[in-house]
Amino acid sequence: MRRSISLALVLVLVGCGGSSSVIDGGFSYPANVAARYLPGSNYNFVEPRVAAPADPVVYSFATWGCNRISFGDVSKVDFPSTANQPWLAQLMEDIQEAPTVDPSLPGVPPHLFFTGDLVLNEENDNAVTLNKQLSAWTRFFEQQPLWRSQQNLAFLVLGNHEALYSTQIQPNVWREYLPDTSVNLQTWIGDLRNAGLFVPPDGSLAGVHKSAASSMDEVTSKLEAFGSYSIDVGDLHFVVLNTDTLNGHLDGEKPGIGWVQLNWLEQDLTAAEKHADLIFVFGHKPAVAFPGSGDEAQPGDLHINDAQVQPFIDTLNRHPKVAAYICAHAHAWGVDRLVSSGIAKQTTQLIAGNGGSILQESWTPAGGTYFGPTIVKVYRSGRVVADSYGRSAPNPIYTPPTGALQMRQEAQLYPLVGG
Numbered sequence: 001m002r003r004s005i006s007l008a009l010v011l012v013l014v015g016c017g018g019s020s021s022v023i024d025g026g027f028s029y030p031a032n033v034a035a036r037y038l039p040g041s042n043y044n045f046v047e048p049r050v051a052a053p054a055d056p057v058v059y060s061f062a063t064w065g066c067n068r069i070s071f072g073d074v075s076k077v078d079f080p081s082t083a084n085q086p087w088l089a090q091l092m093e094d095i096q097e098a099p100t101v102d103p104s105l106p107g108v109p110p111h112l113f114f115t116g117d118l119v120l121n122e123e124n125d126n127a128v129t130l131n132k133q134l135s136a137w138t139r140f141f142e143q144q145p146l147w148r149s150q151q152n153l154a155f156l157v158l159g160n161h162e163a164l165y166s167t168q169i170q171p172n173v174w175r176e177y178l179p180d181t182s183v184n185l186q187t188w189i190g191d192l193r194n195a196g197l198f199v200p201p202d203g204s205l206a207g208v209h210k211s212a213a214s215s216m217d218e219v220t221s222k223l224e225a226f227g228s229y230s231i232d233v234g235d236l237h238f239v240v241l242n243t244d245t246l247n248g249h250l251d252g253e254k255p256g257i258g259w260v261q262l263n264w265l266e267q268d269l270t271a272a273e274k275h276a277d278l279i280f281v282f283g284h285k286p287a288v289a290f291p292g293s294g295d296e297a298q299p300g301d302l303h304i305n306d307a308q309v310q311p312f313i314d315t316l317n318r319h320p321k322v323a324a325y326i327c328a329h330a331h332a333w334g335v336d337r338l339v340s341s342g343i344a345k346q347t348t349q350l351i352a353g354n355g356g357s358i359l360q361e362s363w364t365p366a367g368g369t370y371f372g373p374t375i376v377k378v379y380r381s382g383r384v385v386a387d388s389y390g391r392s393a394p395n396p397i398y399t400p401p402t403g404a405l406q407m408r409q410e411a412q413l414y415p416l417v418g419g
Helices: 071-076 087-101 128-142 181-194 222-226 263-273 308-316
Strands: 012-014 018-021 027-029 057-064 110-116 152-154 167-171 173-177 208-209 229-233 236-240 245-247 258-260 279-283 322-327 334-339 343-352 374-379 384-392 408-416
Touching: 018 173, 057 087, 071 110, 071 128, 087 128, 087 384, 110 236, 181 222, 229 263, 236 322, 258 322, 263 279, 263 308, 308 322, 308 334, 308 343, 322 384, 322 408, 334 408, 343 374
Parallel strands: 057 110, 110 152, 236 279, 279 322, 322 343
Antiparallel strands: 012 018, 018 027, 057 374, 167 173, 208 229, 229 236, 245 258, 334 343, 374 384, 384 408
């Protein structure tokens, strides 16, 4: 199902029950998404004045990352997108089913954040493979009942498998590189826009803030900066970061991957805290690697670039309203506290990378490993809780799902208990 394409910049909000909006670049807001859930909307989700026990869930969003299959599985399945398609379909069904498992949810989450590695890619072929895989991914995504309901907005975070390519430097040792970003990122932006999925518009739009306008010293191209942006939705603020940019000037070494636009992020968070009650930051790569992730062959392999890890954590912790940093890259589920010296506030890092890729051996949750979405719930008081849903992970991973949906793990993200 395609959204209409328009060169005009129009924004029309139709009450709180629905919307009709077309923005530059070929994206149209789905007609059934309530206006209060659109970027730039004016709606109070969080009301800290309301004390528990009268503290209902007033908003939720779904997230997951890492749904791609592995290189060794390509010849074993007929998945043109190289997504784990049976599980991609199941995860989207599970988002619709979640309110029946958890009656506290006010409904199906209106926002979906996919934190990277939708497809396999990593080919150095002028984005031919990336275009083929992304186009197939969007066609499959558009067929799913959740998306066809037009009740959700999907925000796709660039992952290393979409941004980078890899080469074998010695037997069984691979190194990732960032190719010409004008190729990969133009393909990423073009394919998502053609499918009617959200990409920041070229023009201005209330509540949408692009990083391309600043911090150009931190990345090598405007298109890299375009992969980072933020949106306002009522009194909530969401930041999407491109964690696979290329830079070499801070550490004085050869250009390396995994850079985050810290100057822009600081400016964006400072501005957002003047009006937002809660802020969520999304990226593909974590700040702190999941335990047992392995050895790092180069800066930026397992987390954002080494030189930026602590400055990035400090930036999040300087802002009291940042509720969580949500990411993937590690094929696992877990939470960490991001700690700064001299700053009392700690930020929760949530890794939700159990979306369908082969899982890490170091992840051993009670009851066994599982694939599934995470639903983050915002309570009226401002408390934030993450619920991880799932069905047992099969072997091979592309085997169709079985079993009943269960809520498997839960963590309070904000405020941190005891912190």
